[in-house]
Amino acid sequence: MQAQTIDEVILRLEEIIKDAEAREDRIGYFAALYNRVTIAVREGVRAGEFDDGPRMERLDVTFANRFLDAYDAWRAGQLPSRAWLKAFEVASSSRPVVLQHLLVGMNAHIALDLGVAAAQTCPGAALPALKDDFGRINDVLASLTPVVEAELGEDSPEFALLTHIMPAREQRIFGFGMDRARELAWGFACTLAPLPLHEQPALMAHRDHEVSLVADVIVGNGVLAHVLRHGERTDVAANIRALAAGEFTQTVTAAHLAGAAS
Numbered sequence: 001m002q003a004q005t006i007d008e009v010i011l012r013l014e015e016i017i018k019d020a021e022a023r024e025d026r027i028g029y030f031a032a033l034y035n036r037v038t039i040a041v042r043e044g045v046r047a048g049e050f051d052d053g054p055r056m057e058r059l060d061v062t063f064a065n066r067f068l069d070a071y072d073a074w075r076a077g078q079l080p081s082r083a084w085l086k087a088f089e090v091a092s093s094s095r096p097v098v099l100q101h102l103l104v105g106m107n108a109h110i111a112l113d114l115g116v117a118a119a120q121t122c123p124g125a126a127l128p129a130l131k132d133d134f135g136r137i138n139d140v141l142a143s144l145t146p147v148v149e150a151e152l153g154e155d156s157p158e159f160a161l162l163t164h165i166m167p168a169r170e171q172r173i174f175g176f177g178m179d180r181a182r183e184l185a186w187g188f189a190c191t192l193a194p195l196p197l198h199e200q201p202a203l204m205a206h207r208d209h210e211v212s213l214v215a216d217v218i219v220g221n222g223v224l225a226h227v228l229r230h231g232e233r234t235d236v237a238a239n240i241r242a243l244a245a246g247e248f249t250q251t252v253t254a255a256h257l258a259g260a261a262s
Helices: 006-023 027-046 053-075 082-090 098-121 128-144 147-153 157-165 168-173 179-192 197-218 223-230 236-245 254-261
Strands: none
Touching: 006 027, 006 053, 006 236, 027 053, 027 082, 027 098, 027 128, 027 236, 053 082, 053 098, 053 128, 082 098, 082 197, 098 128, 098 179, 098 197, 128 179, 179 197
16 A cells, blocks of 8 residues: 555655665665655655645655555566666665665656656646745755765865766766756656646656666766775665664775775
8 A cells, every 4th residue: 555644654664674674685775765855854844844735745755655666566576667676676786885776776766756756746737836846855855865975075085086086977977966867857747747647658668768777877886886895884784774874984995096096
């Protein structure tokens, strides 16, 4: 059964986090971080930070159910969207670093699900009125990119050297703002919202295919992944707990950076 309120979304996410921690399932990384964001949205609704709190709750729940439905389908042996299929398959591998697991989930949820959820919440002529609140929820979603910006710190010499030696293409993929993905999500919502329901699935399938291709790039073994892998804790359950608490840390040393640069 789908969640009907933000509180129900949070309960479902907490169940997934607890189960992922017990099974050492890396999809718990995304679920842990996403739960923090959902809690922040709930507090924003309660504090009156959105133009239309009830509408924002409907958007948040519709958005979250896209992930919850995909997760339930995967666990039941059914096929979710291609983008989420990539994220769930990646979760079974220890090779990608935590940041890659987070980004591949964010890629599916923001680049595909967010636009769909906005169009479903405010179809047709109702969508333009959502734009300001859509921007506000995107400010919250920006906190889904904590690892390099917050844990390394942009002003650290290690971070400065890392961004210097990273290829430009990798900087764009791991650019941590995902600003472009959020912009595209609004554009996709504007494309979907005016259309009759029967015309939407074909566009959604095409977008799903494009997003799944981005996932392949995200999980590549580039410079950033190579560097972060050396300073990363391999205890999946501990990483999930740290992400859930906002205490995840990433260690990068000069030796690792020198090896990447050579």
